[in-house]
Amino acid sequence: MTRRFSKKGAEALALLWVVGTTLAYLAQFRDLLDTVLAVLGR
Amino acid sequence: MIGGLVVLWTAAACLGGGALALAAFGLWRDLPAGPRVAYGLPLGFGLLGIAVFPLGVAGLLTASAMAALLAAGSAGLWLWRQPAPAAKVAPAVRGRGDWPWIGLVSFLLLTIGGLYLLVAAQPPTDGDSMAYHFANVRLFAEAGRVQFIPRAADGATPMTVQMTYLPPYILGGERAMTLWSAATLGGLGIQIVVFLRRAVPVAWALAGAGVLLTLPVTVYGGSSGQVEMKNAMFVLGAAFAVAEAARDGDRRHALLAGLLAGLFVGSKYLGLQFAAAAGLVLILQRRWLTSGAVYVSGVIITGISWYIWNFAHTGDPVFPVLFDLLELPDHAFWTADVHANFEERFAIEERRVPASLVWLVLYPFRVVFDPLPLFEAGRTGPGPVFALLLPFAFLGLVRFRKDAAVGDLWRALAVGVLFYALWFLIPSSQRFRHMAPVLPLVGVVFTATAWLWFDRLGRVRILVLAAAVTLGFQMAIQGGFSLPYLRHALSGESRDAFLDRMIPEYPVVRWINGHLSADDRGATQLRHALYHLRVPYLYVQPDFQALVDVRAATGDVDRFLAQLRAQGVTHLIATPHEPGPGYTGMAASLVADGTAVAVADFDTPVMISRTLGRNPEAPPARYQVLRLRDPGAPRP
Known part of the structure; x- marks a missing residue:
């Protein structure tokens, strides 16, 4: 029971890290996205 | 057509030349097939550059001399007739080939390679390549000899990698040179797969190569003449050779590490810091004196030629770094005034944060999440993969530290981390791409140890998610980067247009x-x-x-x-x-x-x-x- 919980907990934390890190990384490209959209809209 | 054939011949010469070199110091017969390529290819690649240089100095940059050189290297392929011993693969990952996944990732790798070659097959446009990587090669080829270029940083500088562009350029023209430069990424990809395969299943080794070959910084420079990902082959090979030499005390691996580190030294001044880092990790063993001496000999053999060249022309082997220290007189091309200005401009234009221990730790995180403009790491940065894997790689390194394969990963990582620390703390340019050569090494260690940790946890699907997100994002970037070149290839547009x-x-x-x-x-x-x-x-x-x-x-x-x-x-x-x-x-x-x-x-x-x-x-x-x-x- 404890082992299953710790595995599930580890998996949830790992998933949180992957999602959070990806979003934090992508946040720096907000300005670039505006530029890309402007270029595509030309 | 002729360009493609010349590229294949140059690759054969590198593979054969590396085999000859490994056989010369008795390592060939003991290496399994994978390490024969993973060590032999970068060694043969660098030795080709080492061999072209004296021919160039002697004014022998002719088609016949280049063909003779490639023929001599290719002769080493004969050694492949000698059977290779079986590879050492961890029992846990033996026989875990997952064919649908292997097929999918192989298809993605072929797409990645195809895009690199597509970009490289169009007229070259990369700024640094136009300024010197390809420009200097063209100057040398047209003059028929290597000439001293009286300019710091991009003229009077080590150029072993650029020397390898000369045989394709002279024998096959511009397209052969540009295709060759991009094709070397294939060698890096093979190395990544071989070293990852020691700890992870085939599909994961291939996926790791896919992710590491599409890092934004790799996409940016991979199809150009830039040397970072060529030097990455030397770094990866040398770091694992150091790990093996430190583990077994085998002096042949110490020599191999020295030769590969020396090739980085001969390709960029930054290689000096790498050679120091690899040497420090190597001597942390019982037979440190003899291994260290053998290692240094290797570094000198492959690394010294361009430093002699610079010394002969300027009096400073590391021109212009030692100009003040050696109290050199003014030259026509370098004076005390210009040197003072150079140092002042370097401090202003190449450095933004203090070379402190705090920033040593912070710099990688700033590079990934919020890079300063000087770092040039936004669209051409390392991508998210290192941050994604960091905690799991750390857990894997600690949890499996007693495994032999993980022990090698620890030593190889130590080389990379020490190199980074020396680069950062000894005032160097803080542009991120200078650290690009170490990324595949760190990526191999992180991928392997993170996989081990998730595999033991029984939750590899999280790693699948991280790999899929990263590869999807990075391949989208590569696709976008390739679009203008694809448009040219398909439209019949003229070269000038x-x-x-x-x-x-x-x-x-x-x-x-x-x-x-x-x-x-x-x-x-x-x-x-x-x-x-x-x-x-x-x-x-x-x-x-x-x-x-x-x-x-x-x-x-x-x-x-x-x-x-x-x-x-x-x-x-x-x-x-x-x-x-x-x-x-x-x-x-x-x-x-x-x-x-x-x-x-x-x-x-x-x-x-x-x-x-x-x-x-x-x-x-x-x-x-x-x-x-x-x-x-x-x-x-």
Whole structure:
């Protein structure tokens, strides 16, 4: 029971890290996205 | 067609040359097939550069000499007849081939490789490659010999990697050279798979290669002449050779590590810091003295040639780093004033954060999540993968530290981390791409140890998610980067029209090529167009040379004119400006007093980037071609 919980907990934390890190990384490209959209809209 | 064949022949020569070198010190017969390639390919690649250099110095850059060299290297393929011992693969990952996944990832790898080759098959446009990686190679090939280029940073600098571009260029022309430069990424990919395969299943080794070959910084430079990912082959090979030498005390691996580290030394000054880092990790063993001596011998054998070349021409083997320390006298191309300016500009333009222990830790995180503009790590950074894997890699390294394969990963990682620390703490340029050669090494260690941890947890699907997100994002970037080249390949657009689109100042270059002759010489600061100039030129860089002193504060127009004439300059390419100091200011002074006359005017567009095209909101940049009147006449 404890082992299953710790595995599930580890998996949830790992998933949180992957999602959070990806979003934090992508946040720096907000300005670039505006530029890309402007270029595509030309 | 001929370009592709020359590339294949050059690859065969590298594979064969590496085999011959490994056999020469008795390592070949004991290596399984994978390490034969993972060590032999970078070794043969670097040794090709080492072999071309003396031929170039001797004025033997001819098709027959290049063909003889490739033939000699290819002869080493004969050694492959010798059966290789079986590879050591961890029991946990043996027989875990997952064919659908292997098929999918192999398809993605072929797509990645195809895109790199597609970009490389079009006329070259990368700025640094136009300034020197390819430009210097073209100068050497046309002169038939390697010449000393009296310019710091991109002229008088180690060029072992660029030497490998000469056989393809001389035998197959521009496209063979550009394809060869991109094809070397295939060698890096094979290395990544081989070293990952020691700890993870085949599908994961292939996926790791896919992720590491599409890092934004790799996409940015992979199809160009830039040397970072070529040096990554030396780093990866040397780090694992160090790990094996430190584990077993095998001096053959110590020599191999030294030879590979020396090839990095011979390709970039930064290689000196890497060689020091690898050497420090190597000597942390019982047989440190003999292994260390063997390692240093290897570094000297492959690393020293360009330092002798620089010493012979400048008196400074690490030109211009030791100019003050050696108290060298002023040269025509380097003076105490120019050196002081160089050091001052370097501190301002190449460094933004203190070389402190705090920033040593913070720098990688800033590079990934919030890079300063100087780091040049936004669109051309390391991507998210290292941050994604960091905690799991750490857990894996600690949890499995007693496994033999993980022990090697620890040692290899120590080489990479120490190299990074030496680079950061010894004042160097803080542009992130200088650390790009270490990324595949760190990526291999992180991927392997993170996989081990997730596999033990029984939750590899999280890693699948991270890999899929990263690979999808990075392949989208690679696809976007490749689009302008794909458009050219499919549209039948002319070379000139393509270069007009990709290099904003190319119309100026086209005019120069059409109106000047081999008897003229153009002075220019258009560094990212130098390769395409077909007439003699002088690159009047403001901070890296003194032949024509154009530092920002220099305003002595008489001296400027005398130096231009001493270099045989007949024309100048300059931006219209008010008379004053610096290159454009002094050029304007020559126009104002009638010494020079404008013979052509250009309005050129400003680019957002090669991928995103022109910036319609920015006013055009203006250039003029100026002709010096009455050579030899004094100024009015």
